[in-house]
Amino acid sequence: MAEAPTRTPRERYRTQVRAEVKERAWEQIATAGAPALSLNAIAKQMGMSGPALYRYFASRDDLMTELxxxxxxxxxxxxxxxxxxxxxxxxxxxxxxxxxxxxxxxxxxxxxxxxxxxxxxxxxxxxxxxxxxxxxxxxxxxxxxxxxxxxxxxxxxxxxxxxxxxxxxxxxxxxxxxxxxxxxxxxxxxxxxxxxxxxxxxxxxxxxxxxxxxxxxxxxxxxxxxxxxxxxxxxxxxx
Amino acid sequence: MAEAPTRTPRERYRTQVRAEVKERAWEQIATAGAPALSLNAIAKQMGMSGPALYRYFASRDDLMTELxxxxxxxxxxxxxxxxxxxxxxxxxxxxxxxxxxxxxxxxxxxxxxxxxxxxxxxxxxxxxxxxxxxxxxxxxxxxxxxxxxxxxxxxxxxxxxxxxxxxxxxxxxxxxxxxxxxxxxxxxxxxxxxxxxxxxxxxxxxxxxxxxxxxxxxxxxxxxxxxxxxxxxxxxxxx
DNA sequence: GATCCTTAGTTAGAGGCTATCACGAACGTT
DNA sequence: AACGTTCGTGATAGCCTCTAACTAAGGATC
Structure with a gap:
């Protein structure tokens, strides 16, 4: 939850995207369980396509451990x-x-x-x-x-x-x-x-x-x- | 574990295959966890290809609940x-x-x-x-x-x-x-x-x-x- | 024994997923 | 204005589940 103090607008945007991803991740987990968590699905929900999220999280496991x-x-x-x-x-x-x-x-x-x-x-x-x-x-x-x-x-x-x-x-x-x-x-x-x-x-x-x-x-x-x-x-x- | 009393050789074979599938399933679960259970992988392990196991279990979930x-x-x-x-x-x-x-x-x-x-x-x-x-x-x-x-x-x-x-x-x-x-x-x-x-x-x-x-x-x-x-x-x- | 039906297994294919790669576009900085 | 970094894209490979059509084998019946 607590991200680093955002400085440049770029970092600002980055942390904002990361936060939204996590939010959607929690929703998915709450409704379908942790194994059903899908980076792909989150990306589509956010209007971007597939591999875009790999700029923000190294892997699905990476997101999981952060959660x-x-x-x-x-x-x-x-x-x-x-x-x-x-x-x-x-x-x-x-x-x-x-x-x-x-x-x-x-x-x-x-x-x-x-x-x-x-x-x-x-x-x-x-x-x-x-x-x-x-x-x-x-x-x-x-x-x-x-x-x-x-x-x-x-x-x-x-x-x-x-x-x-x-x-x-x-x-x-x-x-x-x-x-x-x-x-x-x-x-x-x-x-x-x-x-x-x-x-x-x-x-x-x-x-x-x-x-x-x-x-x-x-x-x-x-x-x-x-x-x-x-x-x-x-x-x-x-x- | 307890299957129906096998009669015909066909049933005999069927229950034997089902048992082997379950055994491999337990191995997979023990080593990689339940979410990693894969019908496909089990099929390959047993020398048959992909969808063959769907003759024995209606779905992955079906196998899971039976386990x-x-x-x-x-x-x-x-x-x-x-x-x-x-x-x-x-x-x-x-x-x-x-x-x-x-x-x-x-x-x-x-x-x-x-x-x-x-x-x-x-x-x-x-x-x-x-x-x-x-x-x-x-x-x-x-x-x-x-x-x-x-x-x-x-x-x-x-x-x-x-x-x-x-x-x-x-x-x-x-x-x-x-x-x-x-x-x-x-x-x-x-x-x-x-x-x-x-x-x-x-x-x-x-x-x-x-x-x-x-x-x-x-x-x-x-x-x-x-x-x-x-x-x-x-x-x-x-x- | 020949026929026929049921069952087992095959390949092909749709659609989902993770993840990598190469490319183009935007951005901020110098 | 030019440059390098960052972001997003589509393409691709390789898993996965599961359906469908087809083939081969087994068992029962006449």
């Missing part, structure tokens, strides 16, 4: 602005859902089926890290009150957070112990293993509900996905 | 055989993960990005219902021991299961109350709202971890997804 980057950027921005005031995880989760429902295919472009060998370019993983940092902040700011964590009945380990394990205490579960030794992905962020665990769980659980909802796996069922999402969020905030 | 159905069938079968003895949810979850990792694109064909307007045919939704029934059985058989559910500190509602709400008691959370009025999707299954909720949560949480892992979103991070999956499963079994 993916824009999607990440958009997500990071909405995430950032939702966490502005007090880093409330609840409003972030709500913003995430709004953003996803606003354009399901955009969400799925990021979190849906990838092409098997795909490896995201560096600038994209940077934005992903930016998103993760925001999530970590929000999880670190979370009041890790005791709440559940009664005496563990079996070998089952509750998510840490009980009275015996304050937020900055030692890892309370084996996975958090594992995280203590594998936290390079959160390097630069002063988060305890419990916070890392919390962030991962927030991510996977919200994505789990959202993904199935967007893919239409709840359509036959009559319950309201929003309530399931809210229940999961509630459970995440309760512990 | 999707087979994927569902395969998942339902592994699920069923994993729940045979005592319907242990843990072994089912493990079987699910094994099945998914065995062919990520097959999993993603079911649970990944769909084409926007897609509506699954009836025989597919039937298999999906079959899978859900197995999951519901397993969740109903779960020992819903008290465990967490201490005094709810805020307005947050724990997943029901505390001493005050036995498995067959009244709904303990607002979402479960909602489910009580929207349980047509589990019609024919004598499950309490708490069990329905549990089934949905098992589904979404395991899918959340699995989906992100298969899509490669954990690759940059050094932790072991298997342990996160195990931790989530543990948490599901603990309550």
């Amino acid at each position: 993916i980057k824009d999607a990440y950027r958009s997500l990071a921005d909405t995430f950032a602005s939702a966490s502005k005031p007090g880093a409330d995880l609840a409003v972030m989760a709500h913003a995430l859902r709004e953003w996803a429902l606003d354009d399901p295919q955009r969400y799925l472009l990021i979190y849906g089926t990838p092409v098997p060998g795909y490896h995201a370019p560096d600038d994209v993983t940077e934005i992903a890290a930016e998103i993760m940092a925001i999530l970590l902040d929000a999880c670190a700011a979370l009041p890790l009150t005791p709440s559940p964590g009664g005496p563990a009945t079996t070998s089952h380990e509750p998510l840490s957070g009980g009275p015996a394990t304050p937020p900055d205490g030692p890892p309370a579960t084996s996975f958090e112990a594992h995280l203590e030794g594998h936290r390079e992905w959160a390097a630069g962020h002063p988060a305890t293993p419990a916070v890392l665990h919390r962030a991962l769980v927030v991510w996977t659980r919200l994505h789990g509900v959202l993904s199935l909802e967007l893919a239409g796996h709840f359509t036959g069922m009559e319950f309201d996905p929003a309530l399931l999402y809210a229940a999961e969020l509630d459970d995440l905030l309760a512990r | 999707i159905k087979d994927a569902y069938r395969s998942l339902a079968d592994t699920f069923a055989s994993a729940s045979k003895p005592g319907a242990d949810l843990a072994v089912m979850a493990h079987a699910l993960r094994e099945w998914a990792l065995d062919d990520p694109q097959r999993y993603l064909l079911i649970y990944g990005t769909p084409v926007p307007g897609y509506h699954a045919p009836d025989d597919v939704t039937e298999i999906a219902a079959e899978i859900m029934a197995i999951l519901l059985d397993a969740c109903a058989a779960l020992p819903l021991t008290p465990s967490p559910g201490g005094p709810a500190t805020t307005s947050h509602e724990p997943l029901s299961g505390g001493p005050a709400t036995p498995p067959d008691g009244p709904p303990a959370t607002s979402f479960e109350a909602h489910l009580e009025g929207h349980r047509e999707w589990a019609a024919g299954h004598p499950a309490t709202p708490a069990v329905l909720h549990r089934a949905l949560v098992v589904w979404t949480r395991l899918h959340g971890v699995l989906s992100l892992e298969l899509a490669g979103h954990f690759t940059g991070m050094e932790f072991d997804p298997a342990l996160l999956y195990a931790a989530e499963l543990d948490d599901l079994l603990a309550r």
Whole structure:
């Protein structure tokens, strides 16, 4: 979305064309899915013929990765602005859902089926890290009150957070112990293993509900996905 | 996978060719993704030219939906055989993960990005219902021991299961109350709202971890997804 | 066994797509 | 005014899906 500051009228025109191409691309993706995206069709829509667009995008894949980057950027921005005031995880989760429902295919472009060998370019993983940092902040700011964590009945380990394990205490579960030794992905962020665990769980659980909802796996069922999402969020905030 | 019992040698040959086509299709999907599936390429691989395969599959989409159905069938079968003895949810979850990792694109064909307007045919939704029934059985058989559910500190509602709400008691959370009025999707299954909720949560949480892992979103991070999956499963079994 | 019908496979072809190339036209700069 | 850069064109090659007409082979029937 954010192009370089246009100077000459030529650059101005160029960026304007690129933006229009992307716009039409998003329309195509929203209505027919990413695989149906066609540079050719976009060119015809814009009144020019076929190969003209190759002056603006090196290839179809090039356009795709740029769209993916824009999607990440958009997500990071909405995430950032939702966490502005007090880093409330609840409003972030709500913003995430709004953003996803606003354009399901955009969400799925990021979190849906990838092409098997795909490896995201560096600038994209940077934005992903930016998103993760925001999530970590929000999880670190979370009041890790005791709440559940009664005496563990079996070998089952509750998510840490009980009275015996304050937020900055030692890892309370084996996975958090594992995280203590594998936290390079959160390097630069002063988060305890419990916070890392919390962030991962927030991510996977919200994505789990959202993904199935967007893919239409709840359509036959009559319950309201929003309530399931809210229940999961509630459970995440309760512990 | 399960073709009709072949009688005449002609039918025999026909089903054999169809099976080989599907096999090659799965190879293509596994290596290049579903959008790259090409009837033409498969035909050439099999030594015949172009349109020959249209005698066996009405269209590319026809082949695709049949592959999707087979994927569902395969998942339902592994699920069923994993729940045979005592319907242990843990072994089912493990079987699910094994099945998914065995062919990520097959999993993603079911649970990944769909084409926007897609509506699954009836025989597919039937298999999906079959899978859900197995999951519901397993969740109903779960020992819903008290465990967490201490005094709810805020307005947050724990997943029901505390001493005050036995498995067959009244709904303990607002979402479960909602489910009580929207349980047509589990019609024919004598499950309490708490069990329905549990089934949905098992589904979404395991899918959340699995989906992100298969899509490669954990690759940059050094932790072991298997342990996160195990931790989530543990948490599901603990309550 | 000869006939006939069904099925399997062929080539040809329309129309879509990505992508490259060579050419002409417009533009801004010098 | 002349020049080099940039933009758009048509032509072309090579994929793809899918239809149509034709041929060859298989099985059933008389």
